[in-house]
Amino acid sequence: MRTETGRTIHLADYRPTDFVLERVDLTFELDPTETKVEARLIFHRREGVAPSVPLVLDGDDLTMTSLLFDQIEMDPARYTATADSLTIRDLPASEPFEITITTQINPEANTQLMGLYRSNGIYCTQCEAEGFRRITYFPDRPDVLSVYTINIIADKDANPLLLSNGNYLGGAGYGEGKHFAAWFDPHPKPSYLFALVAGDLGVVEDTFTTMSGRDVTLKIYVEHGKEPRAAYAMDALKRSMKWDEEVFGREYDLDIFMIVAVSDFNMGAMENKGLNIFNDKYVLADPETATDQDYANIEAIIAHEYFHNWTGNRITCRDWFQLCLKEGLTVYRDHEFSADMRSRAVKRIAEVRHLRSEQFPEDAGPLAHPVRPNTYREINNFYTTTVYEKGSEVTRMIATILGAEDFKKGMDLYFERHDGDAATVEDFVKCFEDASGKDLSQFALWYSQAGTPHITVSTSYDANAATLSLSLDQMVPATPGQATKEPMHVPLSFALLCHDGSELTATAISGGTVTGNVLHLSERSQTFVFSGVTSRPVVSLNRGFSAPVVLHFNQSNEDLAHIARHEGDLFSRWQAITDMALPSLTAAASAAAKGDAVAVEPSLLSSLLAIAANEALEPAFRAQALTLPSESDIARAIGKDTDPDAIHAGRQAVLAAIAKAGEAQFEALFKTHSSSTAFTPDAEGAGRRALRNAALGYLSLSKNSPALASEAYAKADNMTDLAQALTILAHRFPDSSETAAALANFEQRFGSNALVLDKWFTIQATIPGEATLDRIQTLMKSTHYAASNPNRVRALVGTFAFSNPTGFNRRDGKAYHFFASQVLEIDQRNPQLAARLLTALRSWQMLEPNRANSAREALQIISSGSELSNDVRDIVDRILKG
Template sequence: MRSEEQKIVYLQDYKPSDYLIPKTEMWVDFSPERTQITTDLHIERRAGVEAGTPLELDGEQVELVSIAIGDDVLGAGQYELSENGLKLLDPPQSFVLSTVVEVAPEKNKSLEGLYRSSGNWCTQCEAEGFRRITYFIDRPDVMSVFTVKMVADKDLAPVLLSNGNPMDKGEMSNNRHFALWHDPHPKPCYLFAMVAGKLDKISEKFTTKSGKNVDLNIYAEPGKAELCRYAMDALVRSMKWDEERFGCEYDLDVFNIVAVSDFNAGAMENKGLNIFNDKYVLADPATATDQDYALIERIIAHEYFHNYTGNRVTCRDWFQLCLKEGLTVFRDQEFSSDERFRDVERIDDVKGLRQSQFVEDSGPLAHPPRPSQYEQIDNFYTSTVYEKGAEVVRMLMTLLGKQTFHEGVDLYLDRHDGEAATIEQFIKCFEDVSGRDLSQFQKWYTQAGRPRVSYSTSYAAEQKLFTLVLKQEVPPTPGDDEKSPLVLPIRFGLVSNNGEDLTWEHAEGAEVQDDLIVTNEDEVTVTFHGVSSAPVVSLFRGFSAPVTLDTKASLEEDLHRARLDSDPFNRWESLQSAIMNIVAPAMDVDGPELDIELLEPVAVALSQTLDSQNLSPAFKALCLKLPTYQDYTQRLGQNIDPDRIKTVRQKVSEVVADKLRGQLVTLYSTLHLPDDYQPNAEQSGMRDLRNQALSLLATLKEGQLFELVERHYREARNMTDRQAALAIMCANAPDRAVELLDDFKRNYTEAMTVYDKWLGLNASIDDAQTIDRIKRLMDDDRFSLETPNRVYALFGAFTQGNPTQFARADGAGFELIADVILQIDQFNPQVAGRFAVAFRIWKNYESKRREAARAALERIKQSEKISPNLSEMVNKTLGG
């Protein structure tokens, strides 16, 4: 049951704050047990607000020492104090409120507000953490210019950092020192940050396009600074790209990044002082994989890009979260695409969207990118807000064209600079530059779920007419049965027998321009005149809209696109579709046996893909990654039996591997990489292709192939190959994997980022000992439930990467995660709430597993003490 009555926040109830805080001055005195914070808030009553209107300031887990207005100390009857904040009963029109509070960072295990970890003080204020530092109007539309003086013992905290520019520093008595920071840009308090402690750094200079020199620094725990070199390189490239692509020039004298080992999220875009989970900063070939490097590059870019799309223009309220996050994810996707292989990056982004956001869209946690209500804002940092939000921005670019789209972004950043904006204001900028009515398009932001699109085609040879009928339907989502049709930008091509895109004289029935169809109807018929031969239609090229495409395409049509489509995304998509259409019926608990002969032409198409001289190794590696467990659960929808899916998937891999055996062996043996390791796109793609060839071969489960995998591990000269070999052995030969995992732990896990890899590999092993193994790992000296990275590594790998054990028929996997969630909830509700998402498809399991999952969720719900974060997630997941 709920630990307290939860208040639902509604978008329709928004109104501006009665008071503004244009200037904030802080004095922070750090000490190990208690940190004292003196704050002067320069407060003004908003014009039109009546005199005598109370001022409510947010504050949690802070101890008030003193309070005054100007020189007048406030007494009883002038303010009210509660667990959630401070209320001034009759404040003047304009005044300075001075408060002194104390907080206990050492005891703060929630990692929100100000906390101390590994000897360093750190803050995390998004979404509502600043209220755990001092009293303030903790909402995004109250923006203030901050000046902060930080004081600490020089031995405990030789480094003192905050937002903005350094203004002064100096020595004090008793071995203490200070640093003064001033941020000239008004910002909401969620972008406030401080770090104090013992840190090493690397530095670089960056010259902006206008000639201004910026000091770049990346700080890390002692001894780790040299592992930040790639992150610095990514930062410099991000800054240059943002100037060239979006015209965004950095606006402060310094830009600092701090890598910390205890952090709930990946990173935080605080103005001028980005704070990162160190797993997304620290890297060298001995400890980081190619995937790690790519994530570091993207996340460094993402947080830097927030400087304009999130900081200079922020959100009016938390309902607008996708305004900053969706736009910035789109920007980091574009950056990665320009830095690497665009076709591969696009496919990877869509795979991630489908495996996370599509599942969210199809279950009890479905919500629009901009919802109309929420209970706990911490639970609102979802794949729908981020990844689907990015897809909506991408559709804007597709609809309007790249040039007009950029004009719209320029107008948005100029018109709302220094403001807290809304989705409506964002869309209005694109309407103004394009002259196009985007009111129906805006439904993408406000309507949950995604369209299911079906199509049919016909060709009249004598008239040279090709007819395409498109239908869209948006299935019901919780609390919303009535759906409107959405604007669909559909990139398309008409593929001829030789793979060329056929032309046409003109089209009618919908808006068609070049390779783009735009429709906003439930059903539309598009007729193309002057098509010289019967084509195979290629729809949603580049995944031009986040839809589910229901296709009755024949195997021949799928394989035709897989071999010849000029669009890389649809080449990959059609190969996946061909396999899914063959295999999916056998996945159902009541389905037929798999007809392996049908996989013969798929293997031929894969063989042709591997032989192609026009495709990159990275693209070929993607094609060798056969459909995942999550792909099949989405295809099945209901009555999911993980054991059956596993069995059929294994059979598919064996059949394909056997048919491609010679080609895969040759590929593995002859694909050689330079001795000098580089995490660039070219080398990463080659390593990925070689490892995928070995992975597919290993599914044949032959002794000589396992010997090859072990040799691959022993001879590996980088973490990418070493971890790949371990993952292959864990997946196909658990007994043989034990010795390698022991060797890996002894020789390679000194760095905690590598230790986390070891945890995840152990949790991925699918055998009868999995639950006991995980419990033993929880007792390991280096494991702690209080460290999010350890939790994500162990239990993230279990819930996401080991579905047959997490969703065991006896319910043991569900019970284990329920126990862990309840333990974590006692000190870190954010992480607990995020792990409850693991149960989001519980209603889709077959009956025995469904009841076991329900029982675990009900046990969490009925716990005597449960946080509001976890309560909301469990209740929504259960459907209550």
């Protein structure tokens, strides 16, 4: 299963290791450029493996200085060492043996930020997926579990903190100017969960008492002076621990739980056992520097990494093909946590917005792959929205199919049966089958078939027979490597709404299985017939987005307006608004391309304004309803030959029409929700701010003046309002003096705060129009721009590519060529970051021909790069091939 550059790895080729690793003892003598790593590894040959089979260990750009066998220097004739592997021959046939490997690495020069690296004076590790092999030669795969003892030796003044996984054993002085610390993790784990941090950091401390009465020490380490900004993260951690006990019955299992926040990190966070390492943007927050979205992200990601303690650490994945087993499942758990902490409906809408904007295009393009892939060339490229978010949706569908009671039984059985295991998707699904007695074999196709199912729906009402027929046809489009697909088991939650808004209770008499309010579509075509339907109902289908599918249901605007007014499921209300809005927006794009006037469907206007005025609905939901489908949503609805400029112009015209029609109402909302109370990061306060800022956006359009947004910027007492006012100014009035003054003020106020300055870069990177490319190139020359920092690169270059359709997709193609040069440059120092940025071009074939040709040229420039990493080569080949 070892990954080699350019080699394709196949799930079907999996087999266990030839040797079993019993124990790992690591000693680190830290030095910025010459760190010494001694790894003492105890193995025994797996039963049935021939004595002639050698031990083969993974490496990545390693220099070995010593190799001992049972503490005796090994004969060079018995081994072969290269920078990328170590092969040892003539090993015992049955009894255990010890291999001691000493390597020397250079953390300071490790710009890939994988393995052990040093940045801003802090030693830090990132080992998932295959970073541990950059530290020492090792069987670096997730099914090799062992207990670890860690000794860390370092300069005491520069590195007062010496941290690793597990429980602290103790420490002391170690010669002149140095000290050491020892850690022991009693829970067997794979190498990707190893962690080490050393340096000088401040700390926030607390305790948590588990449900069995044990006291756990909690510590969050941050840069000195930033400790107050970690308070919300600590609160989120304690709530996560309590929630996991109450909802899933999972108790924490070590004496200490630590989080370290660092500024240079490729990922959002990493769940290393007992020592989570976080990108500091997901730890640090206060009202002056963090938006409501920042607070929500911190809460969710703190929870996600903590929940991994059981779904990922205690039970890990057998191989990287099973990545969804830890990531998709844990995303489901953090989604449920956030729904309980905040608004379930608003959270669900946000989840679906993200899924449609990121995962649906992935499913529909050249990078499409199943939730559990069956091949890969570079595993880092499969940390995708398909594995994470669609993987979460698959878990949610299991819960929908089984019901709450049987789902909980299945989860409990999974924890009981596989604690301490490296498990597979089959293991996971089997637990639910055994707990519920239901056959999930057809449902399991969700793990193996790529693509988003399309469901075509029609209805027929027979007044004389008092029956309603609901006909459904499913189709899963062809994807790379999968030309034909089998029918899926699709659970569709539904309601039949009467004219007074109440739900009709009807009996399904034929067509398929219906349990409660869920239709189980399992064939290519099915017609469900309901009896006792005394008048034609309005059908609300896929409530709560019970299945991640595309519905083709040609409902009238009258029916959609009825759902928007009466549905008890708030997600379905929002969906009805979306379904009314998209035809208006696509028509507006077509009209804008021709220079024609743009018309807005009256029922859309009335429904939007009715929801906005409905004080019985929570402000956060009303703000979501007022946020129309994005330009990428419209492009996806159009499908082929998309013109980003026309889409932008059409959407702006529709927004302006809504703004003009509802100006008085938006003024009332803006005044009503102008907060005079102290800032709180809870859902209620965030909802009020969201509705107020939605109203501000519409008012800025109706009045066609920057004055109101400029005033709002000047009066803002929190980052949410400040950033939103600045965004409105920059995006709608980019050339105004008010915008220039606000941008300069923001830079002056927050120029020393890297995380806040990322917002300044992001706001400018998303200014619509072709002039933004020049702005981007100017900003890259700023002293604030740090090309070595992933957060800064993502804030400017990444945001431009992913979130600025008109700026990135300039007609002349210059932005594509700029982007190609950036990908090639970044690839030289951080291939993982470069590959993830490159996915911004995954949908290039959907553009109109001139833009598509320019995008293809840029991809070919990248493809012809002389020294492409395996990460980038994999992505560019798949995008071009598709």
